Amino acid sequence: MSSFSQRLSDAILRTKTPLVVGLDPRLENLPKTYAPLVNGNIWDQAQAIREFCYWVIDVVADLVPAVKPQLAFFEELGPAGTQALADVVRYAREKQLLIIGDGKRGDIGTTASAYANAYLGVHSPWGMDSLTINPYLGVDTLQPFVQTARQRAAGIFVLVKTSNKGSGDFQDLIMRSESAAAETLYQRVAAELNRLAHEANAATDTYNLCEIGAVVGATYPQQLVDLRERMPKCWLLIPGFGAQGGTAQDTAGGFHPNGLGAIVNSSRAILYSFDPDDHSHGWVDAVRQATHNANQQLRDGTPAANL
Amino acid sequence: MSSFSQRLSDAILRTKTPLVVGLDPRLENLPKTYAPLVNGNIWDQAQAIREFCYWVIDVVADLVPAVKPQLAFFEELGPAGTQALADVVRYAREKQLLIIGDGKRGDIGTTASAYANAYLGVHSPWGMDSLTINPYLGVDTLQPFVQTARQRAAGIFVLVKTSNKGSGDFQDLIMRSESAAAETLYQRVAAELNRLAHEANAATDTYNLCEIGAVVGATYPQQLVDLRERMPKCWLLIPGFGAQGGTAQDTAGGFHPNGLGAIVNSSRAILYSFDPDDHSHGWVDAVRQATHNANQQLRDGTPAANL
Numbered sequence: 173m174s175s176f177s178q179r180l181s182d183a184i185l186r187t188k189t190p191l192v193v194g195l196d197p198r199l200e201n202l203p204k205t206y207a208p209l210v211n212g213n214i215w216d217q218a219q220a221i222r223e224f225c226y227w228v229i230d231v232v233a234d235l236v237p238a239v240k241p242q243l244a245f246f247e248e249l250g251p252a253g254t255q256a257l258a259d260v261v262r263y264a265r266e267k268q269l270l271i272i273g274d275g276k277r278g279d280i281g282t283t284a285s286a287y288a289n290a291y292l293g294v295h296s297p298w299g300m301d302s303l304t305i306n307p308y309l310g311v312d313t314l315q316p317f318v319q320t321a322r323q324r325a326a327g328i329f330v331l332v333k334t335s336n337k338g339s340g341d342f343q344d345l346i347m348r349s350e351s352a353a354a355e356t357l358y359q360r361v362a363a364e365l366n367r368l369a370h371e372a373n374a375a376t377d378t379y380n381l382c383e384i385g386a387v388v389g390a391t392y393p394q395q396l397v398d399l400r401e402r403m404p405k406c407w408l409l410i411p412g413f414g415a416q417g418g419t420a421q422d423t424a425g426g427f428h429p430n431g432l433g434a435i436v437n438s439s440r441a442i443l444y445s446f447d448p449d450d451h452s453h454g455w456v457d458a459v460r461q462a463t464h465n466a467n468q469q470l471r472d473g474t475p476a477a478n479l
Numbered sequence: 480m481s482s483f484s485q486r487l488s489d490a491i492l493r494t495k496t497p498l499v500v501g502l503d504p505r506l507e508n509l510p511k512t513y514a515p516l517v518n519g520n521i522w523d524q525a526q527a528i529r530e531f532c533y534w535v536i537d538v539v540a541d542l543v544p545a546v547k548p549q550l551a552f553f554e555e556l557g558p559a560g561t562q563a564l565a566d567v568v569r570y571a572r573e574k575q576l577l578i579i580g581d582g583k584r585g586d587i588g589t590t591a592s593a594y595a596n597a598y599l600g601v602h603s604p605w606g607m608d609s610l611t612i613n614p615y616l617g618v619d620t621l622q623p624f625v626q627t628a629r630q631r632a633a634g635i636f637v638l639v640k641t642s643n644k645g646s647g648d649f650q651d652l653i654m655r656s657e658s659a660a661a662e663t664l665y666q667r668v669a670a671e672l673n674r675l676a677h678e679a680n681a682a683t684d685t686y687n688l689c690e691i692g693a694v695v696g697a698t699y700p701q702q703l704v705d706l707r708e709r710m711p712k713c714w715l716l717i718p719g720f721g722a723q724g725g726t727a728q729d730t731a732g733g734f735h736p737n738g739l740g741a742i743v744n745s746s747r748a749i750l751y752s753f754d755p756d757d758h759s760h761g762w763v764d765a766v767r768q769a770t771h772n773a774n775q776q777l778r779d780g781t782p783a784a785n786l
Binding site: 196198214242244245247248249250251252253254255257258276277278279280281282283284286287289290291296297298306307308309310311312313331334335336337338339340341342345346347348349354357358359360364 | 503505521549551552554555556557558559560561562563565583584585586587588589590591593594596597598604605613614615616617618619620638641642643644645646647649650652653654655657661664667668673678754
């Protein structure tokens, strides 16, 4: 199997878009057609989010390179929900979509290895292509994920500068340093990721990008430009486009001039683009149209025009 | 229902120990009696970890106040494993043990709410009493967990200074500050937790402890003393005792003089205390003995002597 980065680059060049559709199945927002299941027991509810995600996958499979299931919304429904997650991931893979598991996992030593194994390992029962990771615990806790990703041609996206309003509480703190240059916590994390991306055994693709990625919010466009520069070989996964207020132009700084190097996630603005009072299956057309619109915005407003 | 902190204090006073048994079911370490299941398919393997955890719970139920299932080891077995997790949690609750879900979750806005709902909510399908949380994303991302914990008489344990060797990579970085006092990242996180613990609606128990806890490793005894002082109302969950090298004496600084305020986790040193070549059910006795030993060490070496 070719490297995660190569598969991602190829899929972006094929679909001519860096758009990732976030699968955030929220019971309270599902189309009215699912009301009987939503009002049922927890297994019915899990069936509702499973079917909803299947439909979304059907709609977007030819239009985008990847989907990003948000694990929280599946875990909210207990074992029934996690079974739905496994089914949704399998379905998306059958449709040739790459899977970015948004779990923001992180732990020490053999526990980190267990998470890496769980989501990225050769025998992963979830079968994801990549996983989002939280770096707070330190660089040694990233290693098991990096190792597993390299063994299995998978990828990771480490939180660097997140899209929420309070992301500065800790990430923007400036470190005391001997040298003159001020450095924030998120820049320090970025420096470590850049180091990992330059290791001899990094799985670099034909576009000089590798399996180490970073999460940087569209809501911080200037930091995006800065971080693009600090991590030239890393993919940037950019949330915050759409419902959170980031525009296509805000994401532009995350790309290399060839249109690669960044993927842009949209969840709510695509999934819940339909009229909530519509009781028909017409919601599927709204999702298709919203995906087309997001693609067009990214092609108009970013270097994705060059894909 | 009384507050999480009150339930925890009461359980500690009843069992006269701050010991928490970590449920880290690793397939490769299970007693030989489980070999047929371990060598089976993934549902068999999930059955092996389920039965193993049931036995451990039976053994420790009268000896300790709480167990801490490590979610990674259940997720490693996919939906079969997460179903086992739900079963194990239910079984432990039936045995009156408090449940600390070790998931180290963290995300923004409504996604954080979904995680809080999933594990701590009124209708939580997992039914845990508390959850470990990663603070990297910022204080606003802790709020949904705090809110849910307060509504549902649950608790949270936020990572502050973790037990791994590399925990200093980011947590120990010193912030540039106008004031003279140097402050590390983990001290800054601790200050925010202390602030949350002093909010008017904090669920303070009769011992002046509340629902906001912090994770601080036994492997950093001096930091433990410092952090005990900085967060007087917060429970400290102390990993790193036993297999990771921390002694009972190393954890002593985490306690208040009355023996409350800290809980000490041991996983491997208790779960895998048996002779790995023993093919009999004798492993259960070894687990019982290891639990007694750990209790004795904590009573001898910490203010838990005063419980």
